[in-house]
Amino acid sequence: MTSVSTPKAGIITTLGAWLLAFIWISPLLFAFWAAFHPATGASSFDLFAPLTLENFSQVLAAAPFPRYFLNTFLLVSLILACQLVVCTLAAYAFVCFPFRGSGILFMLVLIQLMIMPEILLVENYRTLANLGLRDTILGMGLPYLASAFGIFLFRQTFKSIPKELEEAARLEGANAFQILMRVFVPLAKPTYIAFGLVTVSYHWNNFLWPLVVTNSVETRPTTVGLQVFATVEQGVDWARVTAATLLSVAPLLVAFILFQRQFVQSFMRAGIR
Template sequence: MTGTIYARRLSVPAGILRHAVLLVTGALVLVPFAWMISLSIKPPGEIFRASFSFWPAQFYGVENYTKALTEAPLPRYMGNGLIICTLILALQTLVCAPCAYALAKLTFPGRDLLFRLVLIGLLLPHQVLSLPLFVFGYELGILDTYAALIFPYVVSPFGIFLFRQFFKTIPDDVVHAARLDGLSEIAIVWKIVMPMALPAVIAFSIFSVVSHWNDLFWPLIAVRDQSLMPPSIGIMAFKNEEAGNDYGPLMAASTLVVLPLVIAFLSAHKWFVEGTIWGAAK
């Protein structure tokens, strides 16, 4: 009894320390977003003031957000981002789910070697492959098209790894029962395994959409047509080397671009946490 009370006394300071660290870390993460929102509602004269205040003396949000939506085709850029992210996610799921199922539930020669290759793929930055991908895209004639922005991401080592780890948690008896019912392996993937792996699918969807919505490096290389530009490049339309950056509309455009990601994450954060924890636990 005494030991239990002593352990509880020790756990209270530890819990306070953990929460303090989390609060400080969360504040450091949120400060840039709060600063971005503050700048998006300030007039140019207040942006570079030495004294800081979150709320401006003169509210300039309507003007800044109006410029963000009218001076550059921001809705077009965001529509491009939606098309690109949706197609990438759909193709990644179609490719990664069967691959992950094979690595998790099937036995065949070279399976472990293939999984090691997937892990190696996780270690390679995408920038390393940019030059061969650019040359390959040029040979295929897909540069400056939607295909150039989608094709390099169809196979996702991270997606294969995450799905494989989640599929390993599904009992083999479920798969055996589906086979006895006459389902093919592909049917098992889409009718049995994937519905059971919904948290992993949602977690991967958030990772994929955030990554490609914010991608700047590859779109700068792959496209030149302004009508194809995703949001990450579209924001650069507010950068002017001669007249200087228009920071108010720039921050307003950045806020509008980030807002859909924040809403999506807040709507699905429970499944996101569940999917990542299950995958890591295995």
């Protein structure tokens, strides 16, 4: 028996999608509304008050957000650059240079996907303490310089590339590194875009690990800066907190608006299997 899609079913589906979209975006709408209106109390706002930028000016005066942004940018750039290099080389080795025990090693990589980062929090902190890297940007990024998800994703993408292209490149005299850079990497560009967007979003919003290993403004990222800013003796000033939150997520929002088409297409073409 085949089911026939009716206009009524399509309308219900559309209304349901719009409802879910509104529920999802409502916290962001509230943040925009609260950030541009003066607070009349610890948790109340004047709905009919004129729009103002006073909350943003107070936030910038109360906390060194330019420094927080710089720290976050350096941290995310360090992690992304190292992950792209390490994951690309590891995936290339798994696909093109099989060795004894490579299957077991790849299974160990997959097992890491099942381990929550919070489980390794104490041991990672002890390691950084022994290395003298506490309260440093390198220390924050060190546990994430490789990604099991990235290795898996790139390996699956490299496996889908026809072997004939690799063999043709070898006949032209290309060595292993040239084949990687001129054949595999260009053809896996959508996967790189998808992975880059995911890892940047995750580490830009990461909170627990930076909170544990940092204790100074010189290394504190925006997420930890927000937490310190929101903790006040008189209670949380939500107008200023929402303004600070918008400042923190603004780069991600702008990037998504500018590259939303590439964001969707990259996941559609990434071949996540």
